[in-house]
Amino acid sequence: MTAGTGGARRTTLADVATRAGVDRSVISRVLSGDPRLLIREETRQRVLDAVRDLGYRPNVAARTLRTRRTGTLGLLIPDYANPVYAEIIKGAEAAAAERDCVLLTGSANAATELNSYLDLLGQGRVDGLLLAGELTSRAVLDGLTADGLPWLLVNRTLRGEARHVVLDDERAAALAVEHLVGLGHTEIAHLAGPNGADTARRRNRGYRAAMRAHGLTARLDWTTRGDYTADGGYRAMLEILDARGRPTAVFVANLASAIGALHALRSRGVAAPAQMSVIAVHDLPLAEHLSPALTTVRMPLRELGRRGVELLAEVGPEEAVREVVTGPMQVVPRESTAPPPDLQERM
Amino acid sequence: MTAGTGGARRTTLADVATRAGVDRSVISRVLSGDPRLLIREETRQRVLDAVRDLGYRPNVAARTLRTRRTGTLGLLIPDYANPVYAEIIKGAEAAAAERDCVLLTGSANAATELNSYLDLLGQGRVDGLLLAGELTSRAVLDGLTADGLPWLLVNRTLRGEARHVVLDDERAAALAVEHLVGLGHTEIAHLAGPNGADTARRRNRGYRAAMRAHGLTARLDWTTRGDYTADGGYRAMLEILDARGRPTAVFVANLASAIGALHALRSRGVAAPAQMSVIAVHDLPLAEHLSPALTTVRMPLRELGRRGVELLAEVGPEEAVREVVTGPMQVVPRESTAPPPDLQERM
C-alpha cells in the first residue's frame, strides 16, 4: 500500500444506499431525523443496519458545502499558558460537544497574528467566532461582520459594541474587599491588572466602589499596576511597599500577580498574613500550595466559556448580547488573609 | 437584514472569473500556483486584481471535497490546564501556520471522551491527528488507521507502535541527578510521576541509570509516586520524609508535583535547600517566584509540538517514526538546590 490516505476509499452514502437497497436521499433523511420523512419501520431498520455495518460517517466537507453549516465554532485566545483560558476552553468545549459542534481553538497575541489566523481560517471554516482577550479591534470585528461571520467577545467588552459575555468582575472585587473589611482591615491596597485589560478596569472599578461603600479611602499611591504575570506582580507589590505608609492588606487582580506579590513580600521580610493580608481573583489548585496558602475569589470561568458557545449558537448575529455570567462566585479563605496587626495585638 | 448569515452571498470563483473576464479554472490555477499554467502576464494581473478587489477567499468545504485535503491537523491533549501542553500547543500551532495549516486542538481525559471526540471529528475533518497524553489505546489507533487517518503519538510511546515523537526524559533525569551529585549529594530520592505515564517511566528509568552511573544507590523506599499534580506531590513528599533515614535531595518528576513537595517540606519544618534540595523537570516563569525559587530542568516542549506537526505532515502514514527531540535542555539553577547539610557544615 502506498503512503497517502493509508486505506481504502471511505464509505459514502452511495455505498450505504446500495447495501440497504434504497436511494441515497433516504439514508440522508433517516440520519438527519427529517420529520417529514415517511418510512416503513422495516426500511428504516435496513438503513440503520447498513449504516452500522459499513461504519458510515458523513463526509463533513460535502455536508458543509451543501448546507453552509460547518458544525465548527472558533475560539481565539491570547495565550494557552494562562490557566484562565484553560478553564474557559473547557467550558466552551463541553457546550460545543453538547450541540454536536467541534471547537477550534487558536491563539494570537498580536494584531498581525490575529489577522493571519483569520486568513488561515479562510472562508467557511467556522460558523462563528468567540474572541477572548484584549487584542480585538473594531476593524477586525467589522471585517468579520462583512464576511458574514457571527462573533462574540468573551471576558471583555468593547466600547460601542454590544456583543459580549463577561464575568461580574466588579462583584469579585467587592467580595474581596468585603472579606478584608470583615477581618478588620481599613488600609487596603489594590495590585491592579494591565491598563489594556477590560477585566482589570472592572476589577479596579469594583475595588474603588467597594471601598467607597465601606467609607474607606482608596489611596491612589496604593493602587499599582501589574500585567497579570508573576513578574509584574512582584514589581507592583514592591511599589506598594515603597509607598508612604503601608497598607495592611492588598487585593490582587489575578492569581499569577499574587504569586509574584507573595515573593515580593518575602524578599522584603514582610510577613503574610501577619503584616500583610493578600487576596486574589481566580482560584486554582495551586493556591492551596503557595506559602502562605492563598485566599482567592473563585470565578465561574467554565460557565463563561459555556455561555459563550451557547449565546453564539443561539442568538442571531445581528442581535445585541450583553450578558454577565452569574455562576458560583465566592471567596475561598486560606492562610494569606487574617486580621490586621493592630487587631491581632488586641487579641 | 435578517439574522442568519448576516451578510450578502460570499464571493465565489465565478464572481472573480466574470470580473477578470476569464474562466474559473484560470483563477484557480493562478491562485494555486499551478506550474503547468501558461498565462500572459497581463491576464495574470487582471486575475490578481479581481481577486483583491473582490476580497475573494476560496471556500474551504468545496476545496476539501474536491482535493480530499482539509488543511487541518488535529491535536488531542488530556488537559488544557497543564502548562506542559500549553507549550506543546504553541509549537504545534506555529509549525502548522508555517505550512498554511489550521490546528484543531481538543481535550479528552477519558477513553469515552476520546471516542466521542473522534466521532465528533467525523469523517474528513482533519488530515491527521497528533495524540498527546496517556489515554490512547491500541484499539483507538487501529480505528484511526482503518479510517485512513494518519496519527502520531506526541510525548509518549506505546509498546509495539512505531509512530511517536518524544523528549529525552532519561537525559533530563540524568541532568538533574548530575546537578545534585555535582553539589555533593549522594542520598537522592525520586518523587516520580504516575505509573500510567510514559514520561514518568522514562524519567524514573533515567534517574536509576544516572544513580548507578555515579555509583549511588537508588533506595526503593526513596522513590515515591505522585500523579503530576501539586496535591499528589505533597503526599508523595510526605512519604519520602516518613521513610527510614532521610535523603538530602529529591528529584521531582514535574513542576506541579514540586510545588506540592515544597509545601510538604514547609509543613514538616524541613528547610529547603538547607536540609533538602529539590530539583524538578519543566521550567516555567512561576518557578522563579516559588519559595525557595525552584531549580528546574528546562525541556524543549515547544520544539516537541513543532516536530509533531512536521513529522505528521511529512512522513507517510505507513512509515515508522521514532524521534527523540534534541532541543535545548538544561538545568536552570535557582535557590532550591545547594550542597547537602554535612558539606555545608564543613564550609
Next chain:
DNA sequence: CTGAAAGCGCTTACAG
C-alpha cells in the same frame, strides 16, 4: 412511502 435530480464551489485532466 421512495426515487431522481439539481446544485453547493471548487480543481484538474483534457480539448482546442
Next chain:
DNA sequence: CTGAAAGCGCTTACAG
C-alpha cells in the same frame, strides 16, 4: 494560452 466539463459527497425540494 484559455475554456468547457466532470465530479468530489452530500441535502433537499419535488415528482411520483
